[in-house]
Amino acid sequence: MVKVSKPRQDMRFDVPVVGLRTVEVMSRCRVSALGMDAGRTLLFDRAGVIAAADAAGIAIEAFPLETIGVSERPAAQGKQ
Numbered sequence: 001m002v003k004v005s006k007p008r009q010d011m012r013f014d015v016p017v018v019g020l021r022t023v024e025v026m027s028r029c030r031v032s033a034l035g036m037d038a039g040r041t042l043l044f045d046r047a048g049v050i051a052a053a054d055a056a057g058i059a060i061e062a063f064p065l066e067t068i069g070v071s072e073r074p075a076a077q078g079k080q
Helices: 020-028 046-056
Strands: 033-037 059-063
Touching: 020 033, 020 046, 046 059
Parallel strands: 033 059
Antiparallel strands: none
């Protein structure tokens, strides 16, 4: 599974989030890996998420935009 922000997403109001519920749903659906946008995804209860993911056999990796071939994803700021 991949959690990322959309291109030109207004990060003031709509931010990708990962938490314990994310890991619980992934485990029930037999998803084995989570990739996320480094620096643009909120991670709630980091220690709890890591422990739950380890127990469920789920790998978590955060990727900076540069590693996936994107130099910068501009965020919309208000009306355009």
